[in-house]
Amino acid sequence: MKKILKSTLAIVAVFAVFTSCNNADKSSNSGALSSNNAEKVYIAPGEHDSHYAFISGGYSGNLTVYGLPSGRMFKEIPVFSQFPTNGYGYSEETKPMLETSYGFVPWDDSHHPDISQTKGKLDGRWVFINGNNTPRIARISLTTFETEEIIEVPNSAGNHSSSFITENTEYVVAGTRFSVPVPQKDISIKDYKGNFKGALSFISVDPEHGHMDIKFQVLMPGFNYDLSHPGRGKSHGWFFFTTYNTEEANSLLEVNASQNDKDFIAAINWKKIEEYVNNGGGTMMPTEYAHNVYDDDTHTATSTMKKEVRVVNPTEVPGAVYLIPTPKSPHGCDVDPSGEYIVGNGKLSANLTVHSFTKMLDAIKNEKFAGEAYDIPILNFEDVLAGSVEQPGLGPLHTEFDGKGNAYTTFFISSEVVKWKLGTWEVIDRKPTYYSVGHLTIPGGNSAEPFGKYMFAMNKITKDRYLPTGPEMEHSAQLYDISGDKMELLLDFPTHGEPHYAAAIPAEIVKNNSRKIFKLSENEHPKKALSDADTKIVRDGKNVHVYMTMIRSHFSPDNIEGVKVGDKVFFHITNLEQDFDVPHGFAMIGARNAELLIAPGQTRTLTWEPQKVGVWPFYCTDFCSALHQEMQGYVRVSPANSDIELSWSLGE
Amino acid sequence: MKKAGIIMIIGSLLLLGLFKFPLWNIMLGAPQYPDPLGMNIYIQGIKGVEEFDLQNIDGLNHYIGMKTIPKAEEMWEFSVFPKVILGMAILGVAIGLLGFFEKLNYKYFLGWFLLMSILGILGMYDFNNWLVDYGGNLDPHAIIKVTNPDGTPMSYKPPLIGYKKLLNFDVDSWPHIGGYLMFIGMALTLIAFWIGRKASLRTP
Numbered sequence: 001m002k003k004i005l006k007s008t009l010a011i012v013a014v015f016a017v018f019t020s021c022n023n024a025d026k027s028s029n030s031g032a033l034s035s036n037n038a039e040k041v042y043i044a045p046g047e048h049d050s051h052y053a054f055i056s057g058g059y060s061g062n063l064t065v066y067g068l069p070s071g072r073m074f075k076e077i078p079v080f081s082q083f084p085t086n087g088y089g090y091s092e093e094t095k096p097m098l099e100t101s102y103g104f105v106p107w108d109d110s111h112h113p114d115i116s117q118t119k120g121k122l123d124g125r126w127v128f129i130n131g132n133n134t135p136r137i138a139r140i141s142l143t144t145f146e147t148e149e150i151i152e153v154p155n156s157a158g159n160h161s162s163s164f165i166t167e168n169t170e171y172v173v174a175g176t177r178f179s180v181p182v183p184q185k186d187i188s189i190k191d192y193k194g195n196f197k198g199a200l201s202f203i204s205v206d207p208e209h210g211h212m213d214i215k216f217q218v219l220m221p222g223f224n225y226d227l228s229h230p231g232r233g234k235s236h237g238w239f240f241f242t243t244y245n246t247e248e249a250n251s252l253l254e255v256n257a258s259q260n261d262k263d264f265i266a267a268i269n270w271k272k273i274e275e276y277v278n279n280g281g282g283t284m285m286p287t288e289y290a291h292n293v294y295d296d297d298t299h300t301a302t303s304t305m306k307k308e309v310r311v312v313n314p315t316e317v318p319g320a321v322y323l324i325p326t327p328k329s330p331h332g333c334d335v336d337p338s339g340e341y342i343v344g345n346g347k348l349s350a351n352l353t354v355h356s357f358t359k360m361l362d363a364i365k366n367e368k369f370a371g372e373a374y375d376i377p378i379l380n381f382e383d384v385l386a387g388s389v390e391q392p393g394l395g396p397l398h399t400e401f402d403g404k405g406n407a408y409t410t411f412f413i414s415s416e417v418v419k420w421k422l423g424t425w426e427v428i429d430r431k432p433t434y435y436s437v438g439h440l441t442i443p444g445g446n447s448a449e450p451f452g453k454y455m456f457a458m459n460k461i462t463k464d465r466y467l468p469t470g471p472e473m474e475h476s477a478q479l480y481d482i483s484g485d486k487m488e489l490l491l492d493f494p495t496h497g498e499p500h501y502a503a504a505i506p507a508e509i510v511k512n513n514s515r516k517i518f519k520l521s522e523n524e525h526p527k528k529a530l531s532d533a534d535t536k537i538v539r540d541g542k543n544v545h546v547y548m549t550m551i552r553s554h555f556s557p558d559n560i561e562g563v564k565v566g567d568k569v570f571f572h573i574t575n576l577e578q579d580f581d582v583p584h585g586f587a588m589i590g591a592r593n594a595e596l597l598i599a600p601g602q603t604r605t606l607t608w609e610p611q612k613v614g615v616w617p618f619y620c621t622d623f624c625s626a627l628h629q630e631m632q633g634y635v636r637v638s639p640a641n642s643d644i645e646l647s648w649s650l651g652e
Numbered sequence: 653m654k655k656a657g658i659i660m661i662i663g664s665l666l667l668l669g670l671f672k673f674p675l676w677n678i679m680l681g682a683p684q685y686p687d688p689l690g691m692n693i694y695i696q697g698i699k700g701v702e703e704f705d706l707q708n709i710d711g712l713n714h715y716i717g718m719k720t721i722p723k724a725e726e727m728w729e730f731s732v733f734p735k736v737i738l739g740m741a742i743l744g745v746a747i748g749l750l751g752f753f754e755k756l757n758y759k760y761f762l763g764w765f766l767l768m769s770i771l772g773i774l775g776m777y778d779f780n781n782w783l784v785d786y787g788g789n790l791d792p793h794a795i796i797k798v799t800n801p802d803g804t805p806m807s808y809k810p811p812l813i814g815y816k817k818l819l820n821f822d823v824d825s826w827p828h829i830g831g832y833l834m835f836i837g838m839a840l841t842l843i844a845f846w847i848g849r850k851a852s853l854r855t856p
C-alpha cells in the first residue's frame with residue numbers, strides 16, 4: 001500500500017513539474033475551476049478530513065465530533081447527559097460524573113467548547129465545555145474522546161459566559177448569566193437591585209493532567225454576564241466579559257434590560273487577582289459543589305463534594321476590574337489574534353463596536369474615568385474605542401478571526417456573515433446564512449494563530465434546507481471557504497441538538513493521539529476479570545456481584561443460577577479484546593437503565609434488579625463477529641425464598 | 653587471500669544479525685484489517701509486529717480450530733537455532749582468520765557455505781513442516797469448517813515464501829532483515845571463495 005502511495009506521489013510530482021506552467025495560466029484566467037465547490041468538500045471513500053470540529057450539542061447536553069470540509073458526523077461524546085447508546089451515566093462507573101450539589105442531574109444545556117492552548121496556539125489535548133443550566137464545566141480528553149472531568153460552579157446560575165481558556169490553559173473561565181443572591185437566601189425577587197451578584201469563576205487547569213480546581217470567584221455587580229474571551233499576546237492576563245441588564249431589572253427583561261444606551265464589557269486583570277489570592281487574599285466562603293473525575297486506569301469516576309470556595313470582591317483589588325461602556329446589550333465578546341482589539345457585538349446596535357486594549361491601558365494609566373458602578377471604575381467609551389464597523393448588518397452576535405487581519409461577524413436578524421477588516425473597519429464581503437445564524441467558527445479562531453481556510457456558521461432556524469422531518473428538525477450549518485477575498489459557500493450540513501459555539505482544529509494535531517484500545521495490563525478496576533480464572537459470582541446479602549468477561553464470541557460465565565427475586569445483580573464485565581474497534585455490548589432483558597458498550601480492555605458495571613421468576617437471557621448488542629448472534633447467556637431467577645446456591649458455568 | 657579472508661569474516665558475522673532482526677515475516681491483511689496483523693519470526697521465537705498481534709491472530713484462528721502460535725519454550729527449534737547460528741558464525745570467522753593468515757585453503761570457504769546451505773535447507777524444511785501442521789492440524793470441533801471442492805478439509809497453511817489468499821485474509825510471507833543479512837553474508841562467503849580461488853590461481 002505504501003509503495004503504491006509512494007509511486008503515485010512520484011507520478012503526481014512528475015506530472016506537476018510538466019504541467020506547472022499550464023496550471024499557472026489556468027488559475028489566473030479561469031473561474032470555472034475555482035467554482036467547483038463539490039470538489040472542495042468531497043472526501044473520497046477511505047480518505048480523511050483535514051479538520052476536526054467539536055460542535056456543542058446545546059440541549060442534548062453533549063458534544064459532537066465532525067469532519068471538515070465534509071461535514072460528516074463521527075461521534076457524539078456524552079458529557080452532561082445520560083447516553084443509553086453506551087451506558088454513560090447509567091453504568092456504576094460513569095454515574096458519579098453527573099453528580100451535583102442538587103443531586104444526580106442527568107442532562108444539561110452544553111454551550112461553548114474551547115480547545116486547550118499552549119503559548120496561544122491550539123495544542124489539541126482537551127476540549128472544555130460548559131453546562132449552562134446546572135452550572136458545570138467539563139473536560140473532554142482528545143486521546144480517548146471521553147469526558148474525563150466535570151466540576152460544578154457554585155454561586156453561579158446560567159453558566160453562559162463560559163468555558164473559555166487563557167492562552168496557556170492556565171484557567172478555564174466560567175461566568176454567570178443570571179445574577180443571584182450570594183450566598184443563596186430567601187429574599188423577595190424585587191430586592192434584586194444591589195443584592196444580587198454575578199460570579200465570574202477562574203478555574204485553574206493542572207498543566208499535566210488537566211485537573212480543574214476553582215482558584216477564585218470574582219463577585220461582580222448583579223448584571224447578566226453574557227459571553228467572554230481571554231486577552232492574548234499583549235493583553236494576556238486580562239479577561240473580557242460582555243454584560244447586559246446593567247439596568248438590574250428582574251422582570252420583563254426584553255424591555256426593561258434594553259433601556260440603557262450602553263452596557264459594559266467588564267475587563268478583569270486576572271493576573272492581578274491571582275497574585276492577590278496567592279498572597280492569601282479573598283475569603284473562603286462555605287458552599288457546596290461537586291467535582292467529578294474519571295480515571296482511565298480504574299475506568300471509574302469518583303465524585304467529591306467540595307465545601308468552600310474562595311471569593312474576591314472586585315473592590316478589594318484596586319486596578320483589577322474596569323467597565324468599558326459598549327452599546328446596546330452586547331452578546332459576543334471577541335478578542336483578535338494579536339490581543340489588541342476587543343469586539344463588543346452589541347446585538348441591538350446598528351454599529352459594531354471595537355475597543356482598543358492599548359487605549360484601555362492608557363485611559364487606566366491616566367485615570368480618565370466616566371464614573372463608577374458599585375465602586376468599579378467606568379472608562380469613557382470614546383477613550384477606549386478603536387473604531388466601529390458602520391451599519392454592517394442587523395443583530396451582531398459573534399466574531400471570529402482568520403489570522404490575516406480580517407474579522408467575520410454573524411448577524412442573527414439579517415441572517416448573514418459579514419467579513420470586515422481590522423483597523424480600517426471596512427466591510428469586505430457578506431454572505432447569507434440559512435437561517436438566522438448564531439455562532440460561527442474558524443479553526444483556531446479563538447487563539448493567537450487561527451487557520452483561516454474554512455469558516456462555518458451554525459444556524460438557529462432550518463425550515464426548508466433539508467427534506468422535511470415534521471415540526472422538529474436538526475439545525476443547519478454552512479461551511480464557507482474563506483481562503484480568498486470573498487467568502488464562498490461550500491456546503492450545508494445538519495448538526496445535532498442545538499449547536500452554540502464549536503471549536504475546530506487541524507486533524508494532524510489530534511488524530512495520532514487517538515487511542516485504539518485500553519490495555520488490560522493497565523486495567524485497575526477493582527472488579528475486573530482478566531481471564532476465565534478470574535470470573536466468579538459473589539453474594540453479599542441481596543447484592544450479587546458477577547465478575548464476567550467478554551471476548552469474541554462468548555461471555556464467561558454464560559449460565560448463571562441462584563439469583564433470586566429481590567436481589568440486586570451487578571454485572572462487572574471486562575472486555576478482553578485488545579484489538580482496535582472491537583467493543584462488545586451487554587443487554588439484560590428488563591433492565592430499567594440501559595445497555596452497556598464496553599471498549600477493549602475496559603470494565604463496566606450494569607445493575608439489574610430481577611422482578612420475575614424465570615430464566616432470562618442477556619446478549620451482546622454490538623455486532624462483534626461472525627458469531628455475534630451466539631454471544632448470549634441466561635440467568636435463572638428463583639423465588640425470593642429459594643435455597644438454590646449460586647452457580648455459574650461456561651461450555652458445560 | 654587476505655582480502656578473501658576479510659570478506660569471509662564479514663560474511664560470517666552478518667549471521668549475527670539474526671539475533672537482533674527477524675528471520676522471516678508473515679503479514680495477514682483482510683478487509684476488516686486495513687492495518688494487517690503480523691508475526692515476526694526470530695531464531696529465538698515468534699513475536700507480533702504490533703503489541704497485540706499474536707493475541708489477535710490467535711483470537712481469529714480459534715474460529716477455524718487452529719492451534720495458538722507457539723511460545724518460544726514450546727518448540728525445540730527456538731533453543732537450537734540460536735546455537736547453530738552462533739556456532740556457524742564462530743566457525744566462519746575462524747576459517748576467515750586462518751585464511752587471512754594463509755593457514756588454510758580457500759576451499760574451506762566453500763565448505764562453510766555448503767554446510768550453511770545444508771543447515772539452511774534443513775531449517776526451511778523444518779519450518780515448512782511446522783507451517784503444514786499449524787495450518788492443517790485443526791481442532792475437530794472447530795466453529796467454522798471449510799472444505800476443498802473434493803471434500804477434504806481446507807488447510808490454512810501460510811505460504812513458505814510469497815503470497816496466498818486464505819479465506820478473507822491476504823497472507824504475505826517473506827524474509828525479513830535478519831534473513832536478508834544472512835543471505836548477503838552467505839553470498840559474501842561464496843565471493844570470498846571466488847576471490848581466494850583467483851588469488852591462488854595467480855600464485856603458482
